[in-house]
Amino acid sequence: MAYRAVLQRIAGALPSLIGVVIVTFLLSRALPGDPAAYFAGPAANAASVQQVRESLGLDKSWPEQFWRYLSDLSHGSLGHSLTTGQSVVADLVQRLPASMELTFCALIFAIIVAVPLGVLAAARPDSIVDHLCRALVTMGAAFPTFFVALLFVYVFYYVLGWAPQPVGRLDEIYYTFPSEVTGFLLIDTLIAGDFAAFRGALAQLILPTVSLGLFALAPIARMTRAAMLAALGSDFVRTARANGLAAGTVLFTYAFRNALLAVVNTLGMVFSFLLGSNVLIEQVFGWPGVGSYAVSAVIASDYASVQGFVLLMAVAYVLLNLVVDLVAGLIDPRVRFGG
Amino acid sequence: MSAPPLLDVDGLTLDFRTRAGRVKALDDISFSVQRGEILGIVGESGSGKSVSAYAVMDLLDGNAEIRGGTMHFGGADLIERDRAAVRSMRGREISMIFQSPRTALNPIRSVGRQIADVLVRHGPVPRRQAKEKAIAALRKVRIPDPERRYDAYPFELSGGMCQRVMIAMALACEPMLLIADEPTTGLDVTTQAVILDLIRDLVDNSRMAAILITHDLGLAGEYCDRVAVMHAGHVVETAPMAALLGRPAHPYSAKLVAATPSSAASIDELASIPGNLPNLLRDDLPYCRFCDRCDRRVARCDTEPTPMTAVGEDHLVRCWSPL
Numbered sequence: 001m002a003y004r005a006v007l008q009r010i011a012g013a014l015p016s017l018i019g020v021v022i023v024t025f026l027l028s029r030a031l032p033g034d035p036a037a038y039f040a041g042p043a044a045n046a047a048s049v050q051q052v053r054e055s056l057g058l059d060k061s062w063p064e065q066f067w068r069y070l071s072d073l074s075h076g077s078l079g080h081s082l083t084t085g086q087s088v089v090a091d092l093v094q095r096l097p098a099s100m101e102l103t104f105c106a107l108i109f110a111i112i113v114a115v116p117l118g119v120l121a122a123a124r125p126d127s128i129v130d131h132l133c134r135a136l137v138t139m140g141a142a143f144p145t146f147f148v149a150l151l152f153v154y155v156f157y158y159v160l161g162w163a164p165q166p167v168g169r170l171d172e173i174y175y176t177f178p179s180e181v182t183g184f185l186l187i188d189t190l191i192a193g194d195f196a197a198f199r200g201a202l203a204q205l206i207l208p209t210v211s212l213g214l215f216a217l218a219p220i221a222r223m224t225r226a227a228m229l230a231a232l233g234s235d236f237v238r239t240a241r242a243n244g245l246a247a248g249t250v251l252f253t254y255a256f257r258n259a260l261l262a263v264v265n266t267l268g269m270v271f272s273f274l275l276g277s278n279v280l281i282e283q284v285f286g287w288p289g290v291g292s293y294a295v296s297a298v299i300a301s302d303y304a305s306v307q308g309f310v311l312l313m314a315v316a317y318v319l320l321n322l323v324v325d326l327v328a329g330l331i332d333p334r335v336r337f338g339g
Numbered sequence: 340m341s342a343p344p345l346l347d348v349d350g351l352t353l354d355f356r357t358r359a360g361r362v363k364a365l366d367d368i369s370f371s372v373q374r375g376e377i378l379g380i381v382g383e384s385g386s387g388k389s390v391s392a393y394a395v396m397d398l399l400d401g402n403a404e405i406r407g408g409t410m411h412f413g414g415a416d417l418i419e420r421d422r423a424a425v426r427s428m429r430g431r432e433i434s435m436i437f438q439s440p441r442t443a444l445n446p447i448r449s450v451g452r453q454i455a456d457v458l459v460r461h462g463p464v465p466r467r468q469a470k471e472k473a474i475a476a477l478r479k480v481r482i483p484d485p486e487r488r489y490d491a492y493p494f495e496l497s498g499g500m501c502q503r504v505m506i507a508m509a510l511a512c513e514p515m516l517l518i519a520d521e522p523t524t525g526l527d528v529t530t531q532a533v534i535l536d537l538i539r540d541l542v543d544n545s546r547m548a549a550i551l552i553t554h555d556l557g558l559a560g561e562y563c564d565r566v567a568v569m570h571a572g573h574v575v576e577t578a579p580m581a582a583l584l585g586r587p588a589h590p591y592s593a594k595l596v597a598a599t600p601s602s603a604a605s606i607d608e609l610a611s612i613p614g615n616l617p618n619l620l621r622d623d624l625p626y627c628r629f630c631d632r633c634d635r636r637v638a639r640c641d642t643e644p645t646p647m648t649a650v651g652e653d654h655l656v657r658c659w660s661p662l
Contacts, residue, residue, distance in 0.1 A: 235443040242396055242437075243457045243508055244430030253456070254445055261447075332447050333492045 079304035097183025099289030106212035118224025140218030227259035268324035351408035379563030434509035451489030499530035
């Protein structure tokens with residue numbers, strides 16, 4: 001039953017993936033600048049630029065280029081990056097864990113703060129917690145992430161000196177990278193038993209996590225509060241109260257589980273926002289993730305890398321929606337049975 | 340009439356604080372329920388029927404304020420007693436069922452688990468036995484195949500079945516009083532009869548009492564022993580059912596009785612009561628809140644508050660010029 005549902009959702013995602021492949025192709029062709037000229041270098045003359053263009057296949061018509069792109073894709077190749085000289089797949093695989101680790105940490109931070117805040121704000125309307133929730137939501141929504149990130153770096157690194165230098169995931173002067181198992185430094189350092197490196201990686205993570213998480217916090221807290229208010233005002237919560245169920249049971253087993261459905265859907269959305277905001281945060285903190293990779297690729301008109309990055313994000317988004325659907329099914333029997 | 344009543348509400352006055360001002364939702368209302376009887380509370384929408392029940396259950400919104408009166412249940416004071424004690428009585432000694440049963444049940448929890456939750460909360464029922472007891476509760480309200488229904492979700496059941504589940508939940512701990520707030524609104528007529536027959540049987544076969552809140556005097560007439568008629572936050576008349584239907588004393592009750600269609604009535608014969616409820620936000624509410632709609636109004640109606648006066652055995656009316 002569940003197995004079939006998963007297959008159905010994956011099949012349902014196929015058309016959007018095909019659309020994404022087409023759109024990424026067109027978008028990366030629409031980038032301003034001539035990749036051949038960039039690749040050939042400033043000293044190149046027209047003939048050598050033309051030579052590069054031919055070797056890259058850029059002199060072919062768009063349908064022909066698209067066909068080549070598709071056949072490469074079917075072999076699992078996203079082409080070669082013009083700037084790093086490596087295959088785009090290798091680049092992305094190498095950099096993805098950094099972004100994922102940051103995004104997951106930010107999301108977990110946001111959930112840990114926002115969900116209890118939203119629940120308490122709804123359980124005690126107009127209390128201090130409610131006002132705190134409102135203030136945080138407004139702030140989180142009002143300040144752009146890169147601004148918060150720069151502010152944090154200025155205050156906590158430059159002025160107070162509490163945070164380590166924003167030089168990426170781990171300061172290589174003091175620590176050695178653990179051998180890669182999961183690609184997540186927090187986990188890999190623990191596997192290697194290198195607690196000093198673990199602390200180092202954690203210290204590097206805190207500021208970017210909080211600045212990214214603050215941005216995710218607002219929608220989660222607001223949605224949790226709204227969904228909890230709706231659930232607490234519902235007929236079935238009144239029934240639960242009329243039957244004398246304990247306040248905790250009413251709040252968590254009855255109201256919160258019903259509110260969770262809306263919260264999980266919001267989480268899916270927020271996660272995809274985070275993937276986008278990563279681009280800015282990674283720039284500020286020198287984070288070697290896919291976001292900063294994409295920024296340099298766009299600047300360099302490195303179309304294969306941009307194409308690969310957008311495709312990766314789209315696939316991540318589709319997978320994410322799949323997970324959200326499945327979790328929603330776990331929470332709500334009406335979704336599960338397609339009722 | 341010698342035994343003390345199971346529930347005794349006396350002179351209850353209740354306001355809602357709103358942005359627009361105070362809504363005088365209940366004013367000096369009194370009614371009582373004896374063990375083993377069904378009291379009907381009848382009146383049009385907005386007359387304060389449900390609010391009275393919510394006050395007894397301590398389910399009122401935060402902006403409600405009880406300004407006077409007393410409520411006693413089985414001798415215990417419901418207003419003076421601390422909240423926790425009243426709340427622990429809910430579901431165990433007084434239970435309530437609501438209209439639109441499908442939304443009144445938790446949509447994502449199986450109906451059996453919801454009943455088990457109530458059992459575990461109140462009874463010395465260990466979790467393992469709760470399932471058995473919940474199935475027994477489902478069987479008691481004549482739900483066919485209760486073992487299978489235990490795992491059903493509300494959306495898989497019909498409205499009538501959901502209302503039976505609600506009743507099963509409300510009665511799981513064998514309360515002394517069941518308050519049914521428009522329990523059959525939104526159900527079709529045959530299901531309505533089944534549900535109300537079920538409540539009547541449960542009252543007749545145990546020492547339980549019930550309050551049936553309805554806007555349908557005809558329905559109340561079929562199932563209730565006594566009745567309290569409410570209008571705009573006042574109880575205007577309380578009487579044994581037969582006395583009210585036979586000799587209504589308050590002009591409003593008389594019009595309600597006249598407006599209750601018999602099965603033979605055609606659509607042209609349906610009567611209505613002219614006028615509307617007064618705006619309960621007004622500060623200058625008349626002593627009798629029906630006087631603007633009344634054709635028996637006398638000078639005294641405007642000058643003196645109307646007391647509840649006896650016009651027969653167990654028959655009280657709040658009117659200066661009763662029928």
